[in-house]
Amino acid sequence: MAGETVRAEPPPGPPPRDVLWRWRRNPLRRPADVVLAWTGLVLLLTVLAGVPAAALWAGDTALRHYRESAERQARTHHLTTAVLLRDAPRHPEPGSAEARETRYPVTVRYTPPDGRPRTARTEVVPGLRAGSTVRVRVGPDGRLGEPPPDSGEIRSRAAGWALLAAMGVAAAGAAAYRVAGRALERRNLARWDAAWAAAARSWTISP
Numbered sequence: 301m302a303g304e305t306v307r308a309e310p311p312p313g314p315p316p317r318d319v320l321w322r323w324r325r326n327p328l329r330r331p332a333d334v335v336l337a338w339t340g341l342v343l344l345l346t347v348l349a350g351v352p353a354a355a356l357w358a359g360d361t362a363l364r365h366y367r368e369s370a371e372r373q374a375r376t377h378h379l380t381t382a383v384l385l386r387d388a389p390r391h392p393e394p395g396s397a398e399a400r401e402t403r404y405p406v407t408v409r410y411t412p413p414d415g416r417p418r419t420a421r422t423e424v425v426p427g428l429r430a431g432s433t434v435r436v437r438v439g440p441d442g443r444l445g446e447p448p449p450d451s452g453e454i455r456s457r458a459a460g461w462a463l464l465a466a467m468g469v470a471a472a473g474a475a476a477y478r479v480a481g482r483a484l485e486r487r488n489l490a491r492w493d494a495a496w497a498a499a500a501r502s503w504t505i506s507p
Contacts, residue, residue, distance in 0.1 A: 332484040339480045347473035354469045359462030366457055370448035377445050382410035382436045384428055385419065391426035402426055408434065412442035420444045 385407045391399035403423035411417050422444050424434050439445040449457070 343473045350469045351466045354465040355462040358465030359458045362461035363458035366454040373448040377437045382408035388428040
């Protein structure tokens with residue numbers, strides 16, 4: 301129809317990338333491409349085998365460490381009574397679920413095993429008045445300590461270390477592949493420069 305404007309079509313996008321081109325015979329494939337392909341395969345298999353092994357080792361090591369630390373802390377720390385020297389702040393929403401989980405730091409007085417009264421700050425529930433008593437855990441040095449982690453917290457920490465170990469192995473494999481690729485690329489560029497230099501000498505015409 302006369303006068304009708306033909307809408308321009310957008311240019312086609314780039315063709316899909318063939319990730320297996322290094323494994324196929326073609327005139328543009330270089331020996332370095334074959335080396336890099338095999339390097340990637342070996343690294344991939346190593347990472348697939350190393351990730352679960354590293355995660356298992358790290359998780360088991362962390363689990364034993366935290367369990368031993370909790371047992372040692374339970375043996376060397378003991379419970380004693382501390383007296384609040386100041387009122388604990390009141391929670392804005394008394395009786396709420398958030399108030400039950402909230403703790404405020406307050407100065408308390410307690411007597412460690414050496415018999416000399418000390419003062420320190422510890423976290424208590426909201427609304428406690430001065431003179432109230434709380435149970436605190438005292439270490440061998442007479443300082444207040446945290447309660448040993450329970451089994452759930454220990455497992456959570458061990459799982460975190462297992463995840464970090466797995467991510468570390470995967471990152472190391474990716475970094476090794478990148479380093480190998482850059483080394484092979486530098487080698488290709490050096491050979492390319494040498495070939496061009498040789499060709500340039502053959503093109504030079506003596507006067």
